[in-house]
Amino acid sequence: DAKTTQPNSMESNEEEPVHLPCNHSTISGTDYIHWYRQLPSQGPEYVIHGLTSNVNNRMASLAIAEDRKSSTLILHRATLRDAAVYYCILGYGNKLVFGAGTILRVKS
Amino acid sequence: EPEVTQTPSHQVTQMGQEVILRCVPISNHLYFYWYRQILGQKVEFLVSFYNNEISEKSEIFDDQFSVERPDGSNFTLKIRSTKLEDSAMYFCASSEVSLSGNQPQHFGDGTRLSIL
Numbered sequence: 776d777a778k779t780t781q782p783n784s785m786e787s788n789e790e791e792p793v794h795l796p797c798n799h800s801t802i803s804g805t806d807y808i809h810w811y812r813q814l815p816s817q818g819p820e821y822v823i824h825g826l827t828s829n830v831n832n833r834m835a836s837l838a839i840a841e842d843r844k845s846s847t848l849i850l851h852r853a854t855l856r857d858a859a860v861y862y863c864i865l866g867y868g869n870k871l872v873f874g875a876g877t878i879l880r881v882k883s
Numbered sequence: 884e885p886e887v888t889q890t891p892s893h894q895v896t897q898m899g900q901e902v903i904l905r906c907v908p909i910s911n912h913l914y915f916y917w918y919r920q921i922l923g924q925k926v927e928f929l930v931s932f933y934n935n936e937i938s939e940k941s942e943i944f945d946d947q948f949s950v951e952r953p954d955g956s957n958f959t960l961k962i963r964s965t966k967l968e969d970s971a972m973y974f975c976a977s978s979e980v981s982l983s984g985n986q987p988q989h990f991g992d993g994t995r996l997s998i999l
Contacts, residue, residue, distance in 0.1 A: 807985045809987075813926070816992075817992050817993075818887075818974045818976075818990030818991050818992050818993050819918075819926060819974070819976075819988075819990045820990065821987035821988060821989065824985060824987065826985070862926075869914055869916070869931050869933075869938065869939070869978065869981070869988075870916075870928045870931060870939055870941075871918075871926075871928060871988060872928065873918075873925050873926040873927070873928075874925065875925060
């Protein structure tokens with residue numbers, strides 16, 4: 776399984792944008808880039824995914840580098856409810872391989 | 884919005900006993916999964932299930948584990964003879980069918996299994 780590298784933790788102020796980076800230099804051509812998050816005491820929650828082009832949905836945006844070796848999850852206005860562990864996962868096929876993720880803390 | 888539901892939320896079992904964890908996936912989903920998370924550790928894939936058979940399993944999913952879709956709505960994980968190290972949160976997930984794995988997986992809130 777291709778590996779991803781994420782910062783252990785990040786901090787943001789409420790109502791400000793947050794950019795969560797992910798490096799995946801060994802990504803293969805068929806790997807999708809998935810982002811999930813896990814709020815305290817809850818199961819993982821799908822955020823967004825993409826293959827080559829940038830993607831937007833109601834929760835976030837995903838910016839994918841042209842060489843696909845890195846990507847950035849963008850939360851446009853962080854709220855206290857966005858405090859969670861964010862996982863960047865590569866995959867082709869139906870198995871998700873979770874790493875340690877990035878702990879996002881949001882300050883009010 | 885439809886969701887994956889898991890029961891019970893907390894299960895306490897004596898070591899060596901059998902335990903069954905239950906899940907109701909989202910109704911139009913056809914791919915089902917179990918993951919587990921030992922306290923303070925990563926979420927780990929256990930097994931995926933499609934068309935009434937296991938499509939992939941991890942090394943953790945040994946002969947003590949089994950999965951079943953006993954009817955049109957439930958999806959269960961059975962641990963035959965529990966060990967202390969089986970204590971963890973167990974998450975069920977479901978997704979629409981995708982051969983390329985680009986369908987989001989929807990997770991339940993988990994069952995906390997405590998083995999005494």
